[in-house]
Amino acid sequence: MDPVAIIGASGALGFGLALRLAQTGVPVAIGSRDAARAADTAERAGAIVPDGAFSGHDNAAAVGAAGAAGTVILSVQFRNQAETLANLKHALVPGQLLIDATVPLAAAVAGKATRMLGVWQGSAAQQALEMVPEGVRVVSALHTVSAASLSDLEQPLGQDVLVCGDSRADKRDAAALIERVEGLRCVDCGKLEMSRTTEAMTALLIAVNARYKVHAGIRLTSLPEQLWA
Amino acid sequence: MDPVAIIGASGALGFGLALRLAQTGVPVAIGSRDAARAADTAERAGAIVPDGAFSGHDNAAAVGAAGAAGTVILSVQFRNQAETLANLKHALVPGQLLIDATVPLAAAVAGKATRMLGVWQGSAAQQALEMVPEGVRVVSALHTVSAASLSDLEQPLGQDVLVCGDSRADKRDAAALIERVEGLRCVDCGKLEMSRTTEAMTALLIAVNARYKVHAGIRLTSLPEQLWA
Numbered sequence: 001m002d003p004v005a006i007i008g009a010s011g012a013l014g015f016g017l018a019l020r021l022a023q024t025g026v027p028v029a030i031g032s033r034d035a036a037r038a039a040d041t042a043e044r045a046g047a048i049v050p051d052g053a054f055s056g057h058d059n060a061a062a063v064g065a066a067g068a069a070g071t072v073i074l075s076v077q078f079r080n081q082a083e084t085l086a087n088l089k090h091a092l093v094p095g096q097l098l099i100d101a102t103v104p105l106a107a108a109v110a111g112k113a114t115r116m117l118g119v120w121q122g123s124a125a126q127q128a129l130e131m132v133p134e135g136v137r138v139v140s141a142l143h144t145v146s147a148a149s150l151s152d153l154e155q156p157l158g159q160d161v162l163v164c165g166d167s168r169a170d171k172r173d174a175a176a177l178i179e180r181v182e183g184l185r186c187v188d189c190g191k192l193e194m195s196r197t198t199e200a201m202t203a204l205l206i207a208v209n210a211r212y213k214v215h216a217g218i219r220l221t222s223l224p225e226q227l228w229a
Numbered sequence: 230m231d232p233v234a235i236i237g238a239s240g241a242l243g244f245g246l247a248l249r250l251a252q253t254g255v256p257v258a259i260g261s262r263d264a265a266r267a268a269d270t271a272e273r274a275g276a277i278v279p280d281g282a283f284s285g286h287d288n289a290a291a292v293g294a295a296g297a298a299g300t301v302i303l304s305v306q307f308r309n310q311a312e313t314l315a316n317l318k319h320a321l322v323p324g325q326l327l328i329d330a331t332v333p334l335a336a337a338v339a340g341k342a343t344r345m346l347g348v349w350q351g352s353a354a355q356q357a358l359e360m361v362p363e364g365v366r367v368v369s370a371l372h373t374v375s376a377a378s379l380s381d382l383e384q385p386l387g388q389d390v391l392v393c394g395d396s397r398a399d400k401r402d403a404a405a406l407i408e409r410v411e412g413l414r415c416v417d418c419g420k421l422e423m424s425r426t427t428e429a430m431t432a433l434l435i436a437v438n439a440r441y442k443v444h445a446g447i448r449l450t451s452l453p454e455q456l457w458a
Contacts, residue, residue: 159450190343190436197429204426207419214451221388221446
């Protein structure tokens with residue numbers, strides 16, 4: 001199995017995802033702007049999940065490690081999203097699946113973490129779609145899963161991942177990967193433009209977390225058993 | 230107990246709420262632009278919940294029936310929200326609690342039900358706050374509860390109501406009323422401005438419902454037992 005590249009895996013969400021995916025047997029190519037930092041993160045991850053297959057790379061090399069039909073998870077701060085994607089323009093290749101988890105929190109420009117920035121394209125995910133080479137398949141997901149819960153491997157997750165994208169097949173591919181992690185159920189929430197709401201749910205959960213001192217997640221009720229048939 | 234006024238109770242969400250609240254022993258003053266239509270709705274509701282105390286009024290009279298410290302639930306189409314509130318300017322009195330459930334779906338101006346309109350104030354609830362007399366306490370809630378599930382009294386609800394408002398006490402009052410309905414749990418989601426996200430969740434659920442042919446609701450995970458202590 002080709003590795004899944006996680007761009008920004010030194011950050012909290014990316015690191016938690018790396019651990020959880022590695023636990024399920026997925027090799028993880030950890031990407032960072034700085035290859036040495038990526039190597040450190042890979043070592044740190046390996047100490048926590050000894051059976052995991054982690055490798056550290058600069059971002060472009062991590063995307064390369066994912067292979068021509070591979071999956072790249074983009075898990076960076078909003079303030080770095082555009083620059084990161086610009087730098088990956090020659091690394092990403094048509095056919096790759098990009099799962100964007102970027103959230104345009106107002107905190108990116110010194111605002112509150114409970115407020116969102118307006119993104120001209122509608123959402124961070126739509127901005128990503130505009131920036132990647134044609135043929136790279138973009139879906140958005142994972143915004144509402146708390147980094148703290150992911151990183152705490154003793155913590156049952158038991159929550160939904162809201163997946164948006166313009167292609168049902170691409171969303172299904174993303175779901176098949178993400179649902180390897182026990183306790184994460186993926187729900188098809190519609191087109192990529194719906195990402196403006198799933199991204200905003202992160203700010204809402206941050207408000208809820210602050211109020212109740214928890215790491216809340218989302219669960220949709222009354223859904224059928226088979227969500228990706 | 231003073232009646233709770235439901236403005237727009239001839240609509241699907243308002244009607245379902247009227248039934249569910251009446252089941253718990255809350256008298257319901259059904260408001261409509263047309264008093265005769267309100268009377269019809271009250272009769273129809275009484276046939277479904279024979280123990281319920283329903284009365285029909287024009288909107289202003291329904292607000293009056295709720296009493297000086299009473300609760301008014303605003304459950305109208307977005308396209309009618311501003312006009313309705315303008316007409317209630319002399320009916321609403323300081324101290325009353327207004328629970329706004331309005332969702333600015335793009336369908337209000339012939340767009341898709343999975344898209345939202347931008348409201349200058351940020352959300353329909355903030356527009357409501359701007360329009361009511363000073364001293365009327367505004368919270369937003371109930372957007373994500375499906376009208377179909379509310380109206381089907383055999384249907385267990387088992388979902389959360391996302392409550393936003395600038396006063397914790399006002400939110401608590403709204404929660405105390407709404408949580409009389411079995412299966413509805415109210416969660417404090419922050420200030421009234423957060424309503425732009427809770428309102429938008431409705432469009433997202435409409436997309437999910439279309440995809441899966443269900444009436445989905447929301448549940449937040451990992452919350453403590455006591456949410457309004």
